[in-house]
Amino acid sequence: MALEKEDHPQFTIHKEIQGILNKYGQVQVEKELGSIGVLLTEPKNSKSKEMTLLEGAQHFLEDEFSTYQNVSPSSQSSYKSETRSFCKYFGVNIDKDISTDVLLKEVLTPQKLEDYLDQVAKTEATRRKKAAFLRTFIDSVARDLLSEKKINQLNKRALHLDNPDPQPPRAFTAEQIDYLLNLSRLTRCALRNYTILWTLVGTGMRVDELHFQIGDVNVKQGWIKVKAKGRKKRAKVKRYMTPGAIKAMKYYITFTYSHLMKVLKDNEYKNLYVFSDDAGSNPLSNRAIQKMVRGLIDTAIENNVIQDKVWDSDRGEEVKVNYSTHSYRHSFAIYALESGMDIYIVQKLLGHKSIASTEVYLNLFDEQYQKAIDKHPFAQLETDQLKHLGGDV
Incomplete structure (x- = not known):
């Protein structure tokens, strides 16, 4: 004999949960469930954490809200040149959409950034220019990828700018x-x-x-x-x-x-x-x-x-x-x-x-x-x- 709707376990659980939500509110219920290791919400999509360097460069140059889209043409030319140089160092060609599947998070480390600047910046003025660009690049494409603490660490260490x-x-x-x-x-x-x-x-x-x-x-x-x-x-x-x-x-x-x-x-x-x-x-x-x-x-x-x-x-x-x-x-x-x-x-x-x-x-x-x-x-x-x-x- 089939169960009546009211007797079905799924219906019963649904009804009881709804009663608890009505009594205590969703925020309090989620908090209590979280304290015992049960999550109601799915984890955030990890797609952004798997962004490649090429995708990051394309986002920087093409996204309508990127800093790149809101500067003068002469500044855009300079930013594009810096983007090309940075990607090329890690084997990525932005002009031909050629990527070696280098992940963005893999290159945004203090050591990798310091190595890059040591290699391509032969004068203090050039280092300042490239470090300033990387600050802008990271701010535009890596806010969802890196924590505020890590971005500040990069700025203070590898991308530190002395006052001239x-x-x-x-x-x-x-x-x-x-x-x-x-x-x-x-x-x-x-x-x-x-x-x-x-x-x-x-x-x-x-x-x-x-x-x-x-x-x-x-x-x-x-x-x-x-x-x-x-x-x-x-x-x-x-x-x-x-x-x-x-x-x-x-x-x-x-x-x-x-x-x-x-x-x-x-x-x-x-x-x-x-x-x-x-x-x-x-x-x-x-x-x-x-x-x-x-x-x-x-x-x-x-x-x-x-x-x-x-x-x-x-x-x-x-x-x-x-x-x-x-x-x-x-x-x-x-x-x-x-x-x-x-x-x-x-x-x-x-x-x-x-x-x-x-x-x-x-x-x-x-x-x-x-x-x-x-x-x-x-x-x-x-x-x-x-x-x-x-x-x-």
């Missing part, structure tokens, strides 16, 4: 800028190079902001719209020009592109890139601009107009100075502040999100400090009072 010695921005003096501008007029594509330098020093732009088009330039109002740093979909913002930069820009565009106004539609003309080596179809690359600027700086160093070594009083020795396209940005900022321009206005002109980034430029040249102290109200008093000493004092 603070170095003031290296800028050009007014005389050096004048020399470099004149030097650019002797180069191939002289007018273009001359205008690039005027744009750098007369706006404070970054090199990757020089990829603007004719339609982005308003010489009447003195500004250029450029793509802002820090976002994947980079909105255009205004960069204002000094009178010298406006004059150079107006002459260059007229001389280079005015003959195309009659043969191109208005939108086609406005879409031409201002700085180009193929008649405006494509922008001049960052590398080409940096190479041109580097050549001018090297010539100025050879001619003793620029010194590439300065005395560091803290270290008690000479240190090498690295000038670059960014030095024009430093120059723009430093001289703006020296002239008395409000630091918050300088922040807006440079496009800094934080005032802390602009405060770095409060470090002036030694000679600028001397000029400032010479203007102190006591300076003339001291001169008058010490005349009796004679000679130079």
